[in-house]
Amino acid sequence: MQRYSGFGLLKHSLTHHENWQRTWRNPTPKKEYDVVIIGGGGHGLATAYYLAKEHGITNVAVIEKGYLGGGNTARNTTIVRSNYLWDESAHLYEHAMKLWEGLSQDLNYNVMFSQRGVLNLGHTLQDMRDIERRVNANRLNGIDGEVLDPQQIKEIVPHMDCSDNTRYPILGASWQPRGGVARHDAVAWGFARGADSFGVDLIQETEVTDLIIEDGTITGVKTNRYGDIKAGRVGCVVAGNSSVLAKMAGFELPLESHPLQALVSEPIKPILDTVVMSNHVHGYVSQSDKGDLVIGAGIDGYTGYGQRGSYPTIEHTVQAIVELFPIFSRVRMNRQWGGIVDTCPDACPIISKTPVKNLFFNCGWGTGGFKATPGAGNVFAASLATGEMHPLAEPFSMFRFHDGALIDEHGAAGVAH
Amino acid sequence: MFHIYCPHCAEYREEEEFHAAGQAHIARPLDPEACSDKEWGEYMFFRKNPRGIHHELWVHAAGCRKFFNMTRDTQSYEIKEVYKIGEKPSVVAE
Numbered sequence: 479m480q481r482y483s484g485f486g487l488l489k490h491s492l493t494h495h496e497n498w499q500r501t502w503r504n505p506t507p508k509k510e511y512d513v514v515i516i517g518g519g520g521h522g523l524a525t526a527y528y529l530a531k532e533h534g535i536t537n538v539a540v541i542e543k544g545y546l547g548g549g550n551t552a553r554n555t556t557i558v559r560s561n562y563l564w565d566e567s568a569h570l571y572e573h574a575m576k577l578w579e580g581l582s583q584d585l586n587y588n589v590m591f592s593q594r595g596v597l598n599l600g601h602t603l604q605d606m607r608d609i610e611r612r613v614n615a616n617r618l619n620g621i622d623g624e625v626l627d628p629q630q631i632k633e634i635v636p637h638m639d640c641s642d643n644t645r646y647p648i649l650g651a652s653w654q655p656r657g658g659v660a661r662h663d664a665v666a667w668g669f670a671r672g673a674d675s676f677g678v679d680l681i682q683e684t685e686v687t688d689l690i691i692e693d694g695t696i697t698g699v700k701t702n703r704y705g706d707i708k709a710g711r712v713g714c715v716v717a718g719n720s721s722v723l724a725k726m727a728g729f730e731l732p733l734e735s736h737p738l739q740a741l742v743s744e745p746i747k748p749i750l751d752t753v754v755m756s757n758h759v760h761g762y763v764s765q766s767d768k769g770d771l772v773i774g775a776g777i778d779g780y781t782g783y784g785q786r787g788s789y790p791t792i793e794h795t796v797q798a799i800v801e802l803f804p805i806f807s808r809v810r811m812n813r814q815w816g817g818i819v820d821t822c823p824d825a826c827p828i829i830s831k832t833p834v835k836n837l838f839f840n841c842g843w844g845t846g847g848f849k850a851t852p853g854a855g856n857v858f859a860a861s862l863a864t865g866e867m868h869p870l871a872e873p874f875s876m877f878r879f880h881d882g883a884l885i886d887e888h889g890a891a892g893v894a895h
Numbered sequence: 896m897f898h899i900y901c902p903h904c905a906e907y908r909e910e911e912e913f914h915a916a917g918q919a920h921i922a923r924p925l926d927p928e929a930c931s932d933k934e935w936g937e938y939m940f941f942r943k944n945p946r947g948i949h950h951e952l953w954v955h956a957a958g959c960r961k962f963f964n965m966t967r968d969t970q971s972y973e974i975k976e977v978y979k980i981g982e983k984p985s986v987v988a989e
Binding site: 719721722725730731732733734735779780781782783784786788789790823879880881882 | 897911914915936939941944945951969971
């Protein structure tokens with residue numbers, strides 16, 4: 479792999495930047511792999527990368543029905559934080575946060591991770607009780623967090639309406655300074671380039687049409703372009719389509735796939751240098767390096783695979799943003815889109831073995847999977863490498879819905895769930 | 896945006912008046928005490944979530960506030976039919 483550096487940039491400028499190596503190969507798949515990963519989004523590519531890098535398993539294929547990172551990785555609002563309430567999820571998201579902090583160096587690819595801080599606003603007394611509890615839980619878990627009062631919030635975000643004179647006055651917020659945003663596409667591309675450099679085959683525009691299961695053990699996958707591909711273990715990382723793949727394998731998951739919409743405004747001058755989220759008025763906003771406001775809110779209530787939602791949901795989203803930032807009321811919105819998120823009843827993911835031997839699922843991230851990309855890939859890779867779940871992934875078994883050990887993160891999962 | 900026919904009001908109304916309430920036809924176990932953890936967990940949490948024809952429960956929340964069933968394609972979002980609670984769907988996945 480050609481390493482990127484300032485010197486390299488200078489060197490390539492001498493040849494008018496015409497000799498850059500392709501970022502990854504476009505190989506024809508082999509007949510057999512040690513591990514096949516279905517789904518070439520951020521989580522799938524991260525899984526492949528860590529499988530190769532940390533476990534030396536390079537005979538790996540990532541099979542993607544579209545193009546790399548074209549699903550929810552390309553559609554999220556790029557927020558990264560780890561301020562979750564319960565120990566299990568806090569440890570998992572904090573594991574991801576620690577990987578984020580060194581990710582650009584590790585991948586030799588600028589993922590533009592910017593720790594600009596995340597504010598979770600409270601608008602009611604109960605909000606504030608929950609925020610104080612969550613911040614204290616975070617600190618006990620070694621995760622940074624502070625409870626701010628409206629005056630302190632005003633200092634961080636001077637343009638936000640922190641006055642008493644609003645429908646839902648801001649009473650305070652939790653503040654995680656290490657949270658922030660990252661460039662979502664670069665995350666997928668960086669992991670893809672890294673995985674490819676270890677010899678992982680990235681198979682694009684190839685759909686898995688069925689799973690080959692013999693005596694309760696998965697032995698391979700059927701594809702629409704390359705026929706059958708044998709696999710020792712299969713990791714399924716397909717977000718919104720998880721239930722469809724599970725049906726192929728003959729079981730159900732406790733998931734519902736919903737459209738989640740987001741939108742961006744026209745680019746404007748720098749005005750917001752942090753991330754603002756509000757569960758109560760129901761919206762979140764940050765400003766990208768390009769200058770556009772990146773805005774999102776809740777899922778559409780019905781299930782759907784169409785990667786689009788309904789207009790009233792967008793209307794509510796924008797209402798919430800204008801409630802918080804009256805100054806944005808005349809900003810024009812540029813683009814709006816939807817992704818399919820697989821929501822879990824307890825707002826926590828499923829990283830799990832399944833009733834089928836050697837078939838593993840990483841799904842159920844719902845509306846908050848982007849922030850966990852490196853961490854989820856890392857623990858899922860460890861699980862695929864050994865066949866036993868990584869200790870951080872252990873509590874997130876799909877069988878917790880049988881034994882009742884749910885991890886209720888509806889509070890910290892925040893706005894969207 | 897859906898334009899939904901409420902079988903109780905016998906009128907088409909806009910989606911905003913309605914609230915999706917998840918998968919339809921989930922039968923509560925007749926004897927919950929006799930359920931294994933697995934059976935109870937599956938009744939509580941596991942859902943069909945198909946890509947394609949789906950039978951779901953809706954409520955006319957800002958209208959007559961009554962529940963009814965809908966058969967809808969979750970890929971094209973086309974509403975195939977609506978029918979009252981207790982009735983059987985006429986459009987089913989093959």
